[in-house]
Amino acid sequence: MNNMKITVKDLNLYYGDFQALKNINIDIEERKITALIGPSGCGKSTFIKTLNRMNDLIEGVKIDGNVMLDGEDIYKDVDVIKLRKRVGMVFQKPNPFPMSVYDNVAYGPRSHGVKKKSILDEIVEKSLRSAAIWDEAKDRLKKNALGFSGGQQQRLCIARALAVEPEVLLMDEPTSALDPIATGRIEELTEDLKKEYTIVIVTHSMQQAGRISDKTAFFLLGDLIEMGDTKKIFSNPDDKRTEDYITGRFG
Amino acid sequence: MRKHFDEQLECLKRQLIKMGAIVEEEIGIAVKALINQDLDLLDKVFELEGKSDQMEIDIEDKCLDVLALQQPLAKDLRIVSTILKIITDLERIGDHGVNIAKVTKSLCNKKLIKPLEDIPKMAEIAQEMIRMSLDSFINEDPQMAKEVAIMDDKVDELYQQIYLELLEILTNDKDTMPQIINLLLIGRYLERIADHATNICEGIFYMTTGHRLEF
Numbered sequence: 473m474n475n476m477k478i479t480v481k482d483l484n485l486y487y488g489d490f491q492a493l494k495n496i497n498i499d500i501e502e503r504k505i506t507a508l509i510g511p512s513g514c515g516k517s518t519f520i521k522t523l524n525r526m527n528d529l530i531e532g533v534k535i536d537g538n539v540m541l542d543g544e545d546i547y548k549d550v551d552v553i554k555l556r557k558r559v560g561m562v563f564q565k566p567n568p569f570p571m572s573v574y575d576n577v578a579y580g581p582r583s584h585g586v587k588k589k590s591i592l593d594e595i596v597e598k599s600l601r602s603a604a605i606w607d608e609a610k611d612r613l614k615k616n617a618l619g620f621s622g623g624q625q626q627r628l629c630i631a632r633a634l635a636v637e638p639e640v641l642l643m644d645e646p647t648s649a650l651d652p653i654a655t656g657r658i659e660e661l662t663e664d665l666k667k668e669y670t671i672v673i674v675t676h677s678m679q680q681a682g683r684i685s686d687k688t689a690f691f692l693l694g695d696l697i698e699m700g701d702t703k704k705i706f707s708n709p710d711d712k713r714t715e716d717y718i719t720g721r722f723g
Numbered sequence: 724m725r726k727h728f729d730e731q732l733e734c735l736k737r738q739l740i741k742m743g744a745i746v747e748e749e750i751g752i753a754v755k756a757l758i759n760q761d762l763d764l765l766d767k768v769f770e771l772e773g774k775s776d777q778m779e780i781d782i783e784d785k786c787l788d789v790l791a792l793q794q795p796l797a798k799d800l801r802i803v804s805t806i807l808k809i810i811t812d813l814e815r816i817g818d819h820g821v822n823i824a825k826v827t828k829s830l831c832n833k834k835l836i837k838p839l840e841d842i843p844k845m846a847e848i849a850q851e852m853i854r855m856s857l858d859s860f861i862n863e864d865p866q867m868a869k870e871v872a873i874m875d876d877k878v879d880e881l882y883q884q885i886y887l888e889l890l891e892i893l894t895n896d897k898d899t900m901p902q903i904i905n906l907l908l909i910g911r912y913l914e915r916i917a918d919h920a921t922n923i924c925e926g927i928f929y930m931t932t933g934h935r936l937e938f
Contacts, residue, residue, distance in 0.1 A: 679794060719798065
């Protein structure tokens with residue numbers, strides 16, 4: 473039995489009267505890539521956000537159930553700041569801060585109290601290397617990050633997320649705004665990153681889920697319909713609705 | 724949804740059935756030529772085999788187009804991968820039809836040492852297996868596919884019987900050797916045809932159910 477990094481039990485989430493997640497139960501394996509798929513509005517982005525409590529501040533959101541990170545309930549036992557250090561996130565659109573490449577990556581460690589330049593230098597280099605952007609960034613560390621291309625910006629955002637040494641990396645459609653080459657680089661990167669991190673990725677690309685993930689979960693109208701080995705989901709899913717969705721015959 | 728893709732899949736299925744029908748006809752004629760010792764039928768066997776070879780290439784090209792351009796998944800993927808496998812088996816069956824025709828040619832030179840009994844029986848079952856495998860594909864019927872796999876045992880049994888019987892004749896009369904070898908070859912070709920039909924059915928079982936047929 474593999475280690476479960478995150479265990480979600482009976483999770484329900486409401487936006488006011490609207491129930492966006494219905495009794496979700498999922499185990500997310502450590503150092504594996506779990507892909508979340510489903511049509512728009514199915515709850516997959518809402519779900520990924522519950523894993524580092526990004527929904528709490530939205531007005532009218534009510535959450536019940538448990539999200540356990542290494543056995544601790546992140547809605548009860550864990551401080552949000554500490555949680556976000558452990559569970560990093562990368563968004564659909566690259567969103568570097570309007571500051572230098574260096575400062576983007578150093579932002580997290582600095583806000584967690586790291587002040588010494590030599591340590592920050594080390595963290596910045598290590599993070600940029602892990603995100604496979606060091607070679608392109610090393611001579612432009614003091615330049616504004618907004619001067620990077622979209623693909624570079626997204627890898628910079630991954631480096632920024634890695635700089636605080638998280639355990640889990642959440643990625644919400646991280647390549648949907650990127651060209652195939654940049655997408656390929658990010659996909660390859662996830663393969664390297666899973667040696668150290670647990671990755672959860674939302675994607676609209678079936679091919680991407682197939683290429684990079686170990687497990688796939690299919691969401692529909694707030695329900696988790698089916699979750700299993702990616703190979704099984706894409707070759708022989710159990711549920712007719714999963715089959716209809718991945719073969720493009722949905723609705 | 725995915726109308727164009729569905730049409731492509733239907734077209735592939737239709738072509739496969741057409742190829743199957745050609746191979747089925749070819750084997751029927753080869754067997755008829757053998758049983759009736761009718762050399763006039765053999766040209767048709769060669770002609771049909773040429774057609775099935777061409778169809779194999781056409782269908783394979785279409786399957787690769789669908790894989791590259793439509794990226795089928797789940798059952799769609801199983802259908803395309805099964806078609807790719809079936810055409811290889813059908814092509815091999817077609818080759819064995821030609822093999823039977825060639826042996827029939829040499830057998831016709833001389834009177835048969837004994838009337839053919841078990842070989843026609845084997846041929847009948849093997850042909851029925853091809854027919855049923857195509858039917859189970861059209862109807863997506865895993866049960867029928869399973870039955871075909873079971874029929875293969877009967878063909879193997881008959882082959883074993885023929886083998887021992889011919890060996891005995893050969894032991895008593897060495898002069899029969901050329902004819903015995905030819906008859907053994909025909910038995911072997913029919914046995915292989917039945918094996919390929921079984922392969923086809925195993926593929927259809929997987930295609931329709933997503934599970935492997937276990938024996």
